[in-house]
Amino acid sequence: MPGDQRPNLKRSRHISSQRITLLCLAVPLSLTSLSMSIMNGVLPELVQLFDTSIHLLNLLVISYLLSITAFLLVAGSLGDRYGYKSILRVGITIFIVGSALGGLSDTLMMLIAARLIQGIGAALVITQIYAIAGANFGASKIGSVMGFLGTMTAVGTALGPLLGSLLLEFAGWPFIFWLMLSLGALSLLLCEHYLSGEHLWRPAVGKTAKQGALFLVLSLLFYSLSVLFIGTLKPTENIILFLLALAFGGLFIKAQKGSSSPFLPASLFAEKRRNLALTSAFVIDAIAMSTLLIGPFYLAYVLDLSLTSVGLVASLGPMIGAISGFPAGRLVDRYSTELIMKIGLFLVMVGTLCFAYLPQYFAIYGYILSLFILTPARQMFHAANGAYIFKGAAEPEKGKAAGLINLSRNLGLITGGAVFTRIFNGLLDAEMVSNAQVWRIKEAFSVTFCLASIIAGIALTALLFVMNKQLCDKGQ
DSSP states (O other): OOGGGHHHHHHHHHHHHHHHHHHHHHHHHHHHHHHHHTTGGGHHHHHHHHTOOHHHHTHHHHHHHHHHHHHHHHHHHHHHHHOHHHHHHHHHHHHHHHHHHHHHOOSHHHHHHHHHHHHHHHHHHHHHHHHHHHHHSOTTTHHHHHHHHHHHHHHHHHHHHHHHHHHHHHTOTHHHHHHHHHHHHHHHHHHHHHSOHHHHOOOOOSOOOHHHHHHHHHHHHHHHHHHHTTTTSOHHHHHHHHHHHHHHHHHHHHHHHTOSSOSSOGGGGSOHHHHHHHHHHHHHHHHHHHHHHHHHHHHHHTSOOOHHHHHHHHHHHHHHHHHHHHHHHHHHHHSOHHHHHHHHHHHHHHHHHHHHHHHHHHHHHHHHHHHHHHHHHHHHHHHHHHHHHHHHSOGGGHHHHHHHHHHHHHHHHHHHHHHHHHHHHHHHTSSSGGGSOHHHHHHHHHHHHHHHHHHHHHHHHHHHHHHHHHHHHHHO
């Protein structure tokens, strides 16, 4: 073979290998987001089947989210210590076990336990996928990869309600879990045969601070419970849960300071820009969850859309996210991560402000236009944010960095869903949304998203200030 063709052949094989790697990452990642949304459409059927309340049944959704959030950082640490591919296999296996338990469940408690197990497996899967991406793709491509992973997450979220409804109608709810088990088995097969272990194994980075990890899990768990059950528990009970979260958080910090090999290295929090980027990701996903939870009420009670139309409009967000994720990542690779983060956060602020006012003047068209501004902006920011954090993380810390990225987003989803919904309900001056006057719903919707836009503006201002200050310091 002529010498000048060998580099091209080698490059072609390298590109082909990278595409296979992305495919192996795409299937399990989309499965974790599919599992998040697939239960939503079958909750009414399960209410009748198990003869229980909606509040108790919501634990099926909450338990999955709780276990993911609590174990994300532990999952990242395990990947750094024992190898990303190895822990990915463990995570997929745990998810398959949870799915099998769900399919065989004949009581609600057994079903909730199955969702908790699925969530632990999903936490292991999500962090390893992001860590593998961060460790195996160079700085010139990391933005595109982050964008692609965002697209696959959105695809799973968008397909969930549709697949859940179809399986419920034609096969029965247990087949939802058998579908997830089958997709989990496919993920495990792809991982075994097509992911290269020698490139994905990370050396040990010191003894894990087990005590600190336990305190962190408990702190995250109690915080999530305190926020998720706002409006369901008594205020004093919420306060007790929040105080427990603070107490275990304090014990975690104390364990960190007294350890020669801390669970989370201080280097991960040494840079102010990185800390603000994580905080901004928290804010953006809090706003995103508020559109998913509050938006349908506006569509149904103000714009008077049918349930089918409300479902179609609600599914637009994930669909737009799926379309815009990869192009957003390409922008990150072409321009600087800092620039795309600023633009993304600015457009989130604008899109949220559009939500506050455009539906008031242009009805459904204003609502959809707001989605077309907010959703791609969110994808831009997350692609840039992921690329920025991975570029700054040391090689043995990619797993923990992946855990931090996803933890900030999950905490944002939990907090935004609870807090913004509580603000919206408090402004209605009625116990039930259906009993509130239309003008009250419009006003509560507008005020809630104005507040969200202000919070996004504060995050943007802080990010701009820190970035500009560091540039000035370098210039001196």
